[in-house]
Each structure stands twice: as C-alpha cells, then as structure tokens.
Amino acid sequence: MSDLRELYQQVIIEHSRNPRNFRELEGASHSAEGYNPLCGDQITVYVVLDGDRVKDIAFKGMGCAISKASASLMTAAVKGKTRAEAEDLFKRFREMVTGKHDAEVDEEALGKLAVFSGVREFPVRVKCATLAWHTLHAALEGTGKPVSTE
Numbered sequence: 001m002s003d004l005r006e007l008y009q010q011v012i013i014e015h016s017r018n019p020r021n022f023r024e025l026e027g028a029s030h031s032a033e034g035y036n037p038l039c040g041d042q043i044t045v046y047v048v049l050d051g052d053r054v055k056d057i058a059f060k061g062m063g064c065a066i067s068k069a070s071a072s073l074m075t076a077a078v079k080g081k082t083r084a085e086a087e088d089l090f091k092r093f094r095e096m097v098t099g100k101h102d103a104e105v106d107e108e109a110l111g112k113l114a115v116f117s118g119v120r121e122f123p124v125r126v127k128c129a130t131l132a133w134h135t136l137h138a139a140l141e142g143t144g145k146p147v148s149t150e
C-alpha cells in the first residue's frame, strides 16, 4: 500500500469518526433525503442558500464509513460555493470515482475530495461515496423527492 493511499484512508476514517457539519440545520432553505439500499446508507442534506451561494450546509444520517466521510467532506467542500461551483465539483467527483483505474485525478480542482479516488477500484462502494452528492443535487433542485441510488 502506498503512503498516499494510507494517508487517504486515514482521512476517510477520521472524517467517518468525526464528521464535519453533522447536525440538523434549522432554517434550511433546501433539504433532501437520500438512500443507498445496497449498503443501507441514509442521509438528509440541509442547505441554506444566500442568493446563489451555499451559505451553510449540514447533514444527518447513518451509514458506512465511506458514506459518512463522503458527506462530511462534501459539506466542507461545498460551503461558500455557488450552486454552479457545487454542481461542477459533483461532476468532477463522480468522474473520479467512476473513472478508469489509472485515470489522472485533478487534485487541484478536487482538493481533499481526492481521498476518494481509491473508491473506483471498488464499484460497490461508488454509491456510498456519491450518495451525499446526489442528495445535495436533489436539495438544490428542490424537488422534495427522496433520492435513491437504485
């Protein structure tokens, strides 16, 4: 196991144990629920939009370490960003975790989210890693319908 991969694993474990922005957000302007029946992950994402910008974001839920760490890092990455920037990050994130094994990871654009690059080697984990992002997308779209990865 390379040093980089070990570091990535440590970040994921640390965020799953101490998730950031893990709370219900009162006064959320947008929220959505997401489910990953394959693994049993469930999440609610709360967003406070200020104009076009994500002023505050939080999540609650339960699930595996990957889904929790991904939600934690998602909220940290998206806070302060515009909707378009958040959707762009989602696109890049999804491309990374569904990409080819040896595809290059744009660490500059993805920042800490690059820790999930190893997930593409475990297809069954991809839904755990993307659940929070799909749910964020649904919250921003404001459909009010729960999202399922199945």
Ligand code: ZN
Pocket: 036, 039, 040, 041, 063, 064, 065, 066, 067, 127, 128
């Ligand atoms: Zn999971």
